[in-house]
Amino acid sequence: MSFKRSSGILLHPTSLPGKYGVGTLGREAYKFVDFLIKSKQKLWQILPLGPTGYGASPYQCFSAFAGNPVLIDLEKLVENGFLNVEDLETSEIFDNSKFDYDKAFNFKKPLLAKAFKNFKLIDDVLEKSKFEVFYSNNSSWLDDYSLFRSLIEYFNGKSWQDWDEDIKLRDPVAIQRYTEELSERVEFHKFIQYLFFKQWLEVKAYANENGIKIIGDIPIFISFDSSDAWANPELFLFDEDRKPVSVAGVPPDYFSETGQLWGNPLYNWEVLKETNFKWWVERVEKNLEISDIIRVDHFRGFANYWSIPYGEKTAINGEWIPAPGKELFETIRENLGVLPIIAEDLGIITQEVNDLRDYFGFPGMKILQFAFAPHDESTHLPHTYSKNTVVYTGTHDNETTLGWFDSTYEESRNFAKNYLKIDMKESVPWQFIQAAWASVSNIAIAPMQDFLELGNEARMNTPGTIFENWQWRLKEWELSDSIAMKLKDLTKLYFR
Numbered sequence: 209m210s211f212k213r214s215s216g217i218l219l220h221p222t223s224l225p226g227k228y229g230v231g232t233l234g235r236e237a238y239k240f241v242d243f244l245i246k247s248k249q250k251l252w253q254i255l256p257l258g259p260t261g262y263g264a265s266p267y268q269c270f271s272a273f274a275g276n277p278v279l280i281d282l283e284k285l286v287e288n289g290f291l292n293v294e295d296l297e298t299s300e301i302f303d304n305s306k307f308d309y310d311k312a313f314n315f316k317k318p319l320l321a322k323a324f325k326n327f328k329l330i331d332d333v334l335e336k337s338k339f340e341v342f343y344s345n346n347s348s349w350l351d352d353y354s355l356f357r358s359l360i361e362y363f364n365g366k367s368w369q370d371w372d373e374d375i376k377l378r379d380p381v382a383i384q385r386y387t388e389e390l391s392e393r394v395e396f397h398k399f400i401q402y403l404f405f406k407q408w409l410e411v412k413a414y415a416n417e418n419g420i421k422i423i424g425d426i427p428i429f430i431s432f433d434s435s436d437a438w439a440n441p442e443l444f445l446f447d448e449d450r451k452p453v454s455v456a457g458v459p460p461d462y463f464s465e466t467g468q469l470w471g472n473p474l475y476n477w478e479v480l481k482e483t484n485f486k487w488w489v490e491r492v493e494k495n496l497e498i499s500d501i502i503r504v505d506h507f508r509g510f511a512n513y514w515s516i517p518y519g520e521k522t523a524i525n526g527e528w529i530p531a532p533g534k535e536l537f538e539t540i541r542e543n544l545g546v547l548p549i550i551a552e553d554l555g556i557i558t559q560e561v562n563d564l565r566d567y568f569g570f571p572g573m574k575i576l577q578f579a580f581a582p583h584d585e586s587t588h589l590p591h592t593y594s595k596n597t598v599v600y601t602g603t604h605d606n607e608t609t610l611g612w613f614d615s616t617y618e619e620s621r622n623f624a625k626n627y628l629k630i631d632m633k634e635s636v637p638w639q640f641i642q643a644a645w646a647s648v649s650n651i652a653i654a655p656m657q658d659f660l661e662l663g664n665e666a667r668m669n670t671p672g673t674i675f676e677n678w679q680w681r682l683k684e685w686e687l688s689d690s691i692a693m694k695l696k697d698l699t700k701l702y703f704r
Contacts, residue, residue: 209546209569210596215645215652215704216251217244218604221279222307225684229302229312233407234281241415243687247695252415253423253653255604257498261433263674264309268431270357273349273494275404277320278313284407289330290323306679324396342402348490354397356435358390368438376450408498424499428506429456429472437473443480443487444473454515457523461556467523468672474515477532485539492540500548507551510536511560533564550598574599574649576640577612582619590647599649601640601658604668608657609637611664637661645702652704659695660686
């Protein structure tokens with residue numbers, strides 16, 4: 209699918225300003241949409257919205273379908289009558305310059321429990337009917353997810369691999385017993401999902417009403433410690449004891465001598481084919497409910513994926529295995545219609561990957577920071593682009609543009625200076641943004657950090673590390689009208 213010429217900003221909701229240590233789906237989300245309106249942007253790109261665990265990575269979630277409770281806005285729960293203003297009073301001191309998942313979640317958890325208790329007590333037929341409709345529409349994943357989260361609590365945070373054998377292996381008698389025994393907690397987790405989707409869909413509706421589309425994100429693989437893996441073991445390459453036979457990663461390359469060992473379970477594509485890819489169809493359908501366009505992470509894995517035997521310490525001893533990507537996306541298209549998908553086709557890409565992407569007309573990604581290897585004509589240089597591409601100054605996995613420019617090799621920096629005609633008296637990030645906006649790519653995106661001219665202290669994620677990631681947050685005063693007007697002028701100049 210080819211997209212109209214447009215531009216936008218990459219900013220995950222956890223990075224929004226606000227109280228209590230994390231950005232939420234409350235007033236600050238609406239203020240950010242207002243900033244997009246003022247700056248004439250048509251796109252807001254986010255990361256996966258799923259419930260995160262250790263490390264707070266949005267690419268390692270407890271569910272491929274559920275939403276993250278930490279994003280629920282407490283002040284909106286006061287407006288809904290589920291909490292009182294006094295409930296939000298606290299002596300807790302939050303560092304609102306960064307996202308501290310544990311602190312934010314531990315503060316919210318008892319308040320969400322109180323909201324649930326009040327919801328059960330209120331005599332509001334309409335609200336309870338809306339909850340019943342939500343449950344009915346989402347029961348295919350919500351039952352398993354809510355029981356899964358309740359069981360994690362019951363087993364004191366242990367992975368499902370370490371639960372009692374009967375429930376680990378989903379014995380029907382055990383499922384029935386725990387569902388009844390934990391019924392209160394199960395209903396609580398269903399209610400929390402109701403709140404999340406209610407708030408997010410209201411934010412999305414406000415954006416859409418003002419001509420702004422949401423670019424969401426689907427990781428190709430799911431987390432091993434997830435309700436998806438526990439509830440649907442037949443869809444993954446597990447042995448009889450539910451341990452992975454092999455896991456995901458990428459092989460050694462220029463960036464890593466040992467490759468990257470991600471550890472995600474791999475799909476049993478033969479079983480998925482037998483179900484007509486039902487799980488994947490439902491997953492994409494859910495993502496098209498919460499976003500307008502989907503960025504598919506690690507798209508090359510739908511052509512061939514790197515399979516590493518379980519138990520290996522590195523990703524060296526793996527092998528490339530063909531994946532039925534063409535059959536999968538044809539099936540999804542037959543069920544859901546035209547697919548508004550962006551293919552994350554970064555890394556070492558083969559002709560098979562290009563052919564799969566081009567067969568469906570999915571735009572690939574171009575990263576300006578990757579363009580300036582001094583001795584090669586990189587496909588990330590703007591003069592090589594086709595219209596059906598998405599250009600980024602950088603992504604959530606990259607350094608900020610200023611950070612990259614300050615730290616890269618001198619030859620690369622000089623190449624960028626000459627190619628982009630960089631004036632060192634002016635802002636380097638904004639000159640990269642201008643190059644992206646001026647390009648022929650139908651879509652141009654830059655992270656919020658680049659508009660603010662921030663260095664690597666504001667980097668969102670460093671791949672291969674688990675600490676100090678996903679923490680960066682925007683400060684309220686940084687969403688200034690001066691930046692909005694500067695971006696508006698640039699966007700009008702290049703007809704985006």
